[in-house]
Amino acid sequence: MKFGHHLKTSLYPEWTIYYLAYDDLKRELKTRIRNGQWSDDDEVSFLELLEKELEKVYGFQTSMSKDINRRVQLCEKEIDNVLQDSEATEDRYLALEEELSLIIADVHDLAKFSRLNYSGFLKIIKKHDKQTNREIKYTYLSRLNAKPFFKETYDALIVKLSRLYDIVRTRGNPVKGNSASGGQQQNFVRNTTKYWVHPENITELKLLILKHLPVLVFNPDKQFDQADSAISSIYFDNDEFDLYLGRLEKTEGAEAIRLRWYGGMDVSEIFVERKTHREDWTGEKSVKERFQIKEKNVNKYLRGEHDMADDFKKLRDKGKSEKEISDLERLANEVQYRVLTKKLHPVLRTFYNRTAFQLPGDARVRISLDTELTMVREDNFGDVTRCGDNWRRMDIGIDYPFSQLPDEDVERFPYAVLEVKLQTQFGQEPPEWVQELVRSHLVEAVPKFSKFIHGVSTLVEENRIHLLPFWLPQMDVDIQKPPQGNYGVQRPLGALDTPSHEHNDPMSSGSSGQEDSITVQIDNEDEITEETPLITDNDPESSRWLWTTPPTNVLEDETVFASTSTRQVPNDYKGRRVAVPVRVEPKVFFANERTFIAWLHFTIIINGFALGLLNFGTDDLSNIVAGTFMFVSLVIMLYALGMYLCRVYMIRKRSSGPYEDKFGPAFICGLLFVGVLVNFCFRFWQNEQFIPIRIR
Template sequence: MKFGQQLKLTLNKEYRFQYVEYDSLKFFIKERLGNNNNQWTDDDEAAFVHELEGELDKVYTFQQVKAKEIERRIRMTEADVDKAVAAAQSEGGVGEDEFIELEQELSDIIADVHDLANFSTLNYTAFQKIIKKHDKQTHFRLKPIFAARLNAKPFFKENYDAQIVHLSKLYDVVRTRGNPVKGDASAGGSQQNFVRQTTKYWVHPQNVTELKLIILKHLPVLVFNPNKEFSKADSAISSIYYDNEDLELYTGRLEKSEGAEAIRMRWYGGMDANTIFVERKTHREDWTGEKSVKARFAIKEKNLNAYLKGEYPVEKVFEKMRAQGKDEKEIRQLEQLAREVQYSVITKKYRPVVRSFYNRTAFQLPGDARVRISLDTELAMTREDNFDGQDRTSGNWRRTDIGIDWPFSQLPDTEVERFPYAVLEVKLQTQLGQEPPEWIRQLVASHLVEPVPKFSKFIHGTAMLLYDHVELLPFWYCQMDVDIRKPVSHRFGIERPAGAGGGSEANTTTETTDDGHDGNLMDEEERVERGLPEGRYPAPGEEETEHTPLLERRQHNSGRAARERRHRAGEGLRQWLVTVKTYVKEHILRKEPEQDPRTAVTYARTFRAPRGKKIAVPVRVEPKVQFALERTFLSWMEFSILLGAIAAGLLNFGDSAGVTAAIGFTAVSALAIVYSAVMFLWRAGAVRRRKAVDYDDWIGPGGLCFVLALAVGVNFWLRLE
């Protein structure tokens, strides 16, 4: 399906006259070229730019008007909510119907925010496509010029965070009928026996706003200072990760070695933050019986350099805590942590290596950490090291030429990695045997998220920015050039209340039309142009976009072009194999298909590391694995000894045929000993190196049975003769 058709099918019917006239602009180019023998004149260019400017004005004006309308509706609904809460707390009270009406009104506003965000995204895509088509067919270069005009009317840059925070507060009040949960935002609840589960997901920028709106209907946005007006800096989080030139901490965290540490300096808000948190994360293997821990303490920014150099006594860091009468045991534990971190930094020559920056939206009931969801957007990593001879920090604990001014356009592309997706982290504390909430299960199974277990900002930033300094790469490295958008798998999204005004004709605003077409799918023009099969989405790096806030991606320093060539060369074969596999399962084995082949693209690829690099695959190794190897080896030895005893008996007490059989059994026994020893050494070495290899042995047992059967057969044949 071409983009023009896709636009018609996925646009919001209420806004249909406010979208870019994509087909008209495309026809304008075709008609002018046809009338001028395929020549594009300056007059044609001026006329096209005039039309394009008119479309941009229309879209920008509507977006601004609609955004202000939503703001007014939120303020009016807030007044109604305040009245309803005041009436509910009075003697007369208020009816349940009024709260239900308010909840429906807020749901309708939430659907409007979702529709407006989709409106902006779809129009931005339309502008990008028509400009690309213009440049390709007319050979006039309009893209860089119009990019400046788009930035002058940035309808696509609105992230609606302020509205989301406001709507979250109102919806929480209405949902709880004027009695929202109160408590310490950092508290962990009252459970005694619980299992904590943390999972991480990538979220495509097109799905971020919808995801936030879905979550706020179940969990409120966590606001640490509800009396303060929301500002962008409130959600900013920056971390400086430390390591040495050998990248010892990077390697340990990537391989998940027992006791592997990560040391970082974190602050919240802008560069003027006075309190810095020194944090140490320690990985523990499950078999140790201990849990991975994250410990931290606060220190004043002005004292941090001296502390890291060993010139600032640890005791002075906690003077204020002692003066305030804090628990002495806790203070001693923090002092021990501070000494250990200080000692490690000095003796192992740790220094700033990578900075991560992102804006975080956290969802949680205050005082109840059983369900905590955080969404990190505008994620970027920057270099802080001096491994190439350039001291970026000038001896400081962090560089000061950047702050929270994402996307850090002042830095060259070699010093910044703008991550193309948002990162969703779901933390659950459930009673033993208890299932997570149903909406959580639907959320993580939806098309909105892509699971990426054990994703780490520190590891990703180091691998991308210090590519020439690392040998091991994280397992998700080869997945970075595969778009994570997927077709809608089940009805899950923002629902508009039945009978409410606004939005499309359907009750749901999920981008799926009656003919089954999903707005997430790539249009035919893109697919044909890139030579991609049906259902394959363009990777973020494949989009020939300028430096834009919707999707920013820098090319890798090396290895990228080779991976793309290998992927395109093998894509046809991969599609054929997927088709054959599906046919065999459905028609020969009579199995239900596991999933739509289009959604399996991400998982069906065979990844290969770039030349000179290795992919580190997480491998869980426990002591029982080593014991299992030893048991297997001893079982083979027991069998070999038994065969040797039989051979010795035949040799000593048998005739000439028995001697021949004894030789055969002895050979089998010796072969089994040698084979089992070689397999044991290979497996033990793989376990020590934590290699992700296939430990199953389908050759040894089968081969042994065949050789043993052959020896027995020869023995019978000799006896029969």
Template sequence: MKFGTTLQNEIFPPWRLSYIQYDMLKMELKERQLDHEWSEEDEQDFASMLDNELRKVYDFITAKLGEAEARICYCERTVKSFMSNPRWASEQSWQIMDDALTEVLFDINDLSKFSRVNYTGFLKIVKKHDKWTTYDLKQHLVERLRDTPLDNQRFDVAIVFISALHDICRRRGKPRTGNSAAGGDQNAFERATSKYWIHPDNVTEVQSIILLHLPVLIFNKDKEYESTDSAVSSVYFDNDDFELYTGRLQRDEGAEAIRFRWYGPSDKKSVFIERKTHHAPWLNGVSIKDRFRLDANDVPKFVSGELTPDVIASRLEAEGADEETVKQAHFIATGIQKSFKEKDLHPMCRIFYDRTAFQLPGDQRVRVSIDTNLTFIREDSLDGKERRKPGEWHRDDVGVDYPFSYVPEGDILRFPYAILEAKIQTHLGQKPPEWMDKLLSSHLVHEVPKFSKYLHGASYLYGEHIPLLPWWLSEMEMDIKKPRESTFGLSRSSSFKPLIDGQYQRAMAAEERRIGLVADSIRRSTRSAKKPKSLEQEVLKARATVLKRGDHPHYYGTPPPGPEKERINGELGEAVNVENGDIYLVTILLLNFGDSVSRIAGGIFIGISAVVAIYALYRFEKRAWMINRRMLGRYDDLWGPAVLCCLLVGALIVNFYLRFR
């Protein structure tokens, strides 16, 4: 399919005018060349048009992202007020906040798709330009994209904040039990891990789907989250014969992978010394990952052997660590230093990525992580280039500033996909939840069993030194982006309302509960031998039953948070909200439980309801028609509310007149 057609299919109609004018740029290329030979003036004009389009798209993304951040801040302030004053926070209030956050999440997902399709459009049009003319515009685009970046990384921070607030709303402000930092002991359980690639166009949608079920795991809640907090850097060690690489690829018994890992900015303070062992003999043949922590300044001493396992154990004892922790650290340090000495290991490959982990704090039964911006960087000197100063264990010219444009192209490989890892605790008999099964079998992900970051990076960077290659390299030649085959995922209705798995999920569930509860209430009332004391009490009783047993309904959209509505007390002393949508409930009760006067009033209300419903449908269709055609004019309604109020007041006057007569 041509990109022009793809772009038209991907356009979100309300934002149509903000997309790259791909067809216009393409037409400029064709018509100018048909009219005359492409000149320097044509090149300058085309570059100027390209810059204008890029600036338009970038400014739109920045404005929309700022708008989303403002809405998130408003939700955050409101949630904090609910938590500080619980009496303000009704079930309905929490639900409204949750729905508002879901709306923002959908907007972020749409903005991510907008960013990706426009980025692809600029690459495509520049490729056509360079092919059809004698000029090279690719480098110009690369430089402009540095000033006006169109990347998904800008949305990650917003997703983390939405996740935190969504989790609070889901718990209705109750504190979460469990430690976010729990799970540091990697020996505590067995996990079944499955790995998948995610096309960049689908990353934000996958993150959003997981977010609706699991919160983003934040280890340090004492500081405000920043984009660099998700950075993970690892240096893998091997020898010139790639002994560790070969052992891991062949899955030899006892095969090791040794890496030094740190989290966050490049000015690291702590480094985790880690070792993965395939079928560890000291754990009855169970594969294991074990590690201990060192201060960054002590790492060179550990590599050289100056810092011994005995010294490490003594330090831990002085810090008050328990006996098991001290014993484990001594055992791991001894094994790693032995491998360094016997196998002549040295730094081979740096692996960087930004990780978003989803997990209930303190609950390790289900954990999902998504790694984006995956990058492999050479650390070796096999080609004669010195990349480290003597005595250093990693190169000091690389930070966490993806895409590392300053690193020579021969030293770096940028992976085109994101990596999803789903981990399930198998020793507890845990099975994947239904939503995870649907996600992992959907069009949004591509399964790659036994994928390894180090094996992939080494096979590309050192292909001339390695006799064996991983099986999944052939998968890199295919397009992993699959067409949508079902309604699974996030989408929009024809009126642009959010759909989850093709449904107005919350509204439909609430409406079904509401109808069922009202019907139950009416059936119970008709079976009762004793008539209600009064019509007013029956209305209050039925309404209180609905509100007590079911959630407050929200129809196909999210009402803006605002002050609480007027309250009246029911017969049982419960708070009952008065809503315009309850006119049909009043009408049913008037017709079923009233006398002749009540039935006349009920008939009048039914007539008003029918008129209002038809008028509302007319206004909705007219506004949708105006929005789709981006027409100027009034979108508010001057007369509808006034006429509705007059009709209701008239009906009440008739009701009172008939009653008092």
């Protein structure tokens, strides 16, 4: 699809004149290039047009942002008035809900407006550089950074809209509870599914979720700060990456140990966490346990020089139960023992900004969206000092995109990560809106995705990591999918148009023109196959240009029985094994046991015949035949035992098989046939009275 056509079919009609006049700029390039010549005057004229378009787009985006914030403030005042009015009618709530829905739709369209225009500027710049042989990419990226209409995240606005919509949706009775209760939990047992979210869909996804769940705010009295959503974790492993392999292969009891903090580098409270994987057949659930420690004591604790008893004594004084204190002490001792005995050290940092959606104090449905996900090396491999003797490196904080780091030390993940965590009773279905969300075009299911595993597999040297996660070879496949039906942010039916179309911008140059009847094809640069590049504030050369393939869904369901295997994978991954997630159900072990018992039942029947002949036979021939059948049953019994033990080993190792028995049944049938034939032959030769019947 041509970008010009994509732009015209994706824009919000009421704002048409404020979008980048992409086709007009294309036409200007085509008409001014004469015999392959591009003069200085042509360059100046084109840059002036480009600057006017930037002023138009930036001006409209700024004006609309102010207008939306003004309307939100008006709604906030009206909601306060309604709450104070004990006789507020349903109509007033309906009017407020409709206005908030219109604002939500405007936020969605404005976010889409920014991304479409940003992509348009990048494409027209690339087209200019290709056709005129004059490069302006880096200089114009600086101009874009000076008018950063595309950098608005709307996070603060979304938090405010979430609170207001929750009040209106519940008709002034929002769910009360301790919003920080999730942060105080020590053990977490939930059913969690993970999804990737394309950058184009992030804002829309947030706006859709907030209509059902409010944004979880730990301190509602504090004004929202971007640092409040920052989460950083330091993962530990040894030189052999035993913890990485255990988590990747999902071995029973595999652990992940990390240190996590919320906010900037100045926080004093650090969470020490341990995640333990449990297989389904054990009947136990995977669990995450954690305790708090002061940042100043972390290094001493990791060296075994700090005793947590004094820290837990303070918790006891605050009223914590003895059981909780005992569990925390056990966890602290076990983690410290693991670090010392397994020689664990920092290997990886993950950073992201999290938006969590949950009813306060109610963990039955919790949805979190992690954006700006970044993995950073923390190890000291290869004589490179990163964290040194400290538990984390200090040359970075939460300053995404960490442009000060060398490329080999940082991995900026191209998608957001959505986690849906449910605590439902046995047999209870998740809410319908959650099922619609995870089935929609906005998300791509990635079973068992792990930030830790992805970071290690992409950043650590190839000679240290020989097993890769299944999703890594598929990273060059675009996950963006076309919209499905009418699912998404919709304007209320019958609602009046928002006042946004009344804006007048003197620099507007009209709407985008029609697609050129004659287009210049240059390396398919106009096709919609580009991931939006990342532009930093300081260094425009740090932009990432990701050219991807058309959208395709290639991920398999996690219930497919597969295994670690060697397959051909692209780029520098070729020749290394790829671990495919395997879900081993308890019924797999039971099926193996049932098969073994069925074979034993068969051997018992044969042994019954043999014992009958041995005990009641009257001649030596009966003893010979009985011995033959007993030998056959013994061979079958040993064979069945061997197959049972072999299959148990293969299931535990998640081998891909084969699990079928191609030759055993045929071999055993042959043994039975030989036994019966021996019996018949001996009886034939022994019976001297045997007279064959002749038919005339």
